[in-house]
Amino acid sequence: MHPFHPSYVFTVLVQLFPYIGVTLLMMLGTVIFGGAIGILLAKAKIKRRIVPRAIAEVYTYLTRCVPSIIMLFIVYYGVPALLLQFGININNFNKGVFVITAFSILFASNLGEVFRAAYLAVDPGQREAAVCSGLSEFQAFYRIILPQAAVHALPNFSNMLVNLMKEGALAYSIGLIDVMGEGNLLIGRNQGSYTLETYLGMAIIYWALTYVIELIFGKLEKNLSKGKKHATSVA
Amino acid sequence: MLFSVKNVSKAFKDNQVLKKVDLEVNKGDVVVILGPSGSGKTTLLRCIDFLEKADGGELDFDDIHTDLSHASAKTIEKVRKKSAFVFQNYNLFANKTALQNVTEGLTIGRKVPKDEAIEIAKKALDKVGLSDKYDSYPVQLSGGQQQRVGIARAIAVNPDIILFDEPTSALDPELVGEVLKIMRELAGEGITMIVVTHEMKFAQDVATKVVFMDGGVVVEEGTPKEIFTNPKEERTREFLMRILPDFNYSI
Numbered sequence: 490m491h492p493f494h495p496s497y498v499f500t501v502l503v504q505l506f507p508y509i510g511v512t513l514l515m516m517l518g519t520v521i522f523g524g525a526i527g528i529l530l531a532k533a534k535i536k537r538r539i540v541p542r543a544i545a546e547v548y549t550y551l552t553r554c555v556p557s558i559i560m561l562f563i564v565y566y567g568v569p570a571l572l573l574q575f576g577i578n579i580n581n582f583n584k585g586v587f588v589i590t591a592f593s594i595l596f597a598s599n600l601g602e603v604f605r606a607a608y609l610a611v612d613p614g615q616r617e618a619a620v621c622s623g624l625s626e627f628q629a630f631y632r633i634i635l636p637q638a639a640v641h642a643l644p645n646f647s648n649m650l651v652n653l654m655k656e657g658a659l660a661y662s663i664g665l666i667d668v669m670g671e672g673n674l675l676i677g678r679n680q681g682s683y684t685l686e687t688y689l690g691m692a693i694i695y696w697a698l699t700y701v702i703e704l705i706f707g708k709l710e711k712n713l714s715k716g717k718k719h720a721t722s723v724a
Numbered sequence: 725m726l727f728s729v730k731n732v733s734k735a736f737k738d739n740q741v742l743k744k745v746d747l748e749v750n751k752g753d754v755v756v757i758l759g760p761s762g763s764g765k766t767t768l769l770r771c772i773d774f775l776e777k778a779d780g781g782e783l784d785f786d787d788i789h790t791d792l793s794h795a796s797a798k799t800i801e802k803v804r805k806k807s808a809f810v811f812q813n814y815n816l817f818a819n820k821t822a823l824q825n826v827t828e829g830l831t832i833g834r835k836v837p838k839d840e841a842i843e844i845a846k847k848a849l850d851k852v853g854l855s856d857k858y859d860s861y862p863v864q865l866s867g868g869q870q871q872r873v874g875i876a877r878a879i880a881v882n883p884d885i886i887l888f889d890e891p892t893s894a895l896d897p898e899l900v901g902e903v904l905k906i907m908r909e910l911a912g913e914g915i916t917m918i919v920v921t922h923e924m925k926f927a928q929d930v931a932t933k934v935v936f937m938d939g940g941v942v943v944e945e946g947t948p949k950e951i952f953t954n955p956k957e958e959r960t961r962e963f964l965m966r967i968l969p970d971f972n973y974s975i
């Protein structure tokens with residue numbers, strides 16, 4: 490073991506900094522695609538129509554039990570093999586595509602749960618009052634329910650993002666070069682020196698990202714909670 | 725006749741809550757529905773506004789004629805735009821100010837230009853005595869004030885009929901008066917209303933017709949005088965005796 494070099498942690502930060510973008514893109518893609526599936530899952534569970542609901546429950550059950558790393562490999566090997574059956578070759582697609590696919594499948598149920606809980610947190614009487622006021626169901630949803638549900642969703646959504654970010658570090662296992670992937674390459678290039686410094690640098694990056702996510706969502710929640718309890722001072 | 729429903733039936737699972745209920749309302753009427761808790765009063769109002777889907781029954785409202793169980797989305801919208809609902813627990817939009825609660829049905833529901841809607845909404849809020857609360861959010865208002873916003877929201881759209889479902893029963897006793905006072909004023913102006921309430925004084929003074937419901941049927945209906953001094957049905961008498969301590973004397 491060579492002596493610990495605190496200053497090398499700083500070098501690591503500088504070298505890994507550009508790869509934060511990859512991590513963030515992976516999160517964004519997952520939120521968009523997983524969110525789309527999540528909306529369908531939430532809707533199926535709220536509406537309680539038997540077939541969609543059963544599908545949603547089974548989906549949630551199946552995906553909940555699969556560790557991220559296994560899902561990553563299943564998607565990475567499975568999807569190209571499956572598509573090859575139909576004559577479509579995606580073997581040289583960007584690794585990010587597989588990562589986003591795997592995490593979208595996995596996090597859709599978490600996102601769906603966040604959406605569902607947020608929707609149910611808004612008193613259904615407001616929807617009724619809205620349609621009785623002459624709004625359509627859609628107008629009632631996006632003008633009255635959605636803005637309030639979004640505020641309810643923020644804390645859980647922010648937690649979910651932090652989880653996704655941490656799980657996302659596993660993407661290096663199929664060869665994605667994000668913060669974790671590049672960190673590992675760095676350790677390889679240094680032939681094992683500065684290993685501790687590199688991991689510390691990575692931890693600091695993930696810690697900083699978490700801090701920023703929670704800061705942003707805390708602020709958002711504060712700004713968006715119009716008409717919620719703490720606004721009483723205006724009265 | 726302005727408004728009528730016939731043969732309204734509704735069951736929740738095997739609980740038959742409404743059993744062929746009829747109700748007729750003329751323009752300018754204040755129809756008060758009385759009845760013990762669980763008799764189906766709320767469900768009847770909710771079926772009329774399609775918040776609950778009736779199993780059967782017909783609705784005639786101005787030029788609208790529809791089946792309650794098979795109404796098209798368009799008909800439902802039409803009925804809702806010609807009527808207003810005042811809820812027991814107010815159901816104000818929590819993310820909107822008092823003023824926005826009132827303008828919403830105008831600007832979004834009825835495409836009234838914004839300036840005009842604000843004008844109308846302010847007048848409605850002034851009328852219910854809330855000229856100093858335009859910009860307050862529901863959480864900043866007392867129950868009585870919230871219900872008054874609920875009433876302003878209803879009258880602002882100039883509906884042909886307003887449905888009130890126990891508008892004062894969630895209020896602290898000292899706040900009931902301010903809401904009833906406004907409802908009396910509306911009745912005085914000839915606004916057509918169906919009011920579910922336990923406020924017997926209001927029913928006696930204001931109603932043009934009193935309907936007594938029990939067990940999902942209309943047991944008896946008549947003028948306040950007929951119902952309160954000379955009820956024909958035993959069930960009506962029992963109910964009034966329970967709810968009016970001095971009922972016996974008024975016979």
Ligand SMILES: Nc1ncnc2c1ncn2[C@@H]1O[C@H](COP(=O)(O)OP(=O)(O)O)[C@@H](O)[C@H]1O
Nearest residue numbers: 736739741759760761762763764765766767768
């Ligand atoms: N959404 C519902 N699901 C199941 N049962 C209901 C529902 N709404 C009302 N009921 C039942 O219908 C009956 C009548 O209720 P309601 O119309 O609220 O009576 P009221 O307003 O006269 O007190 C009650 O037995 C109540 O439990």
Ligand SMILES: [Mg+2]
Nearest residue numbers: 765766767890
């Ligand atoms: Mg009721």
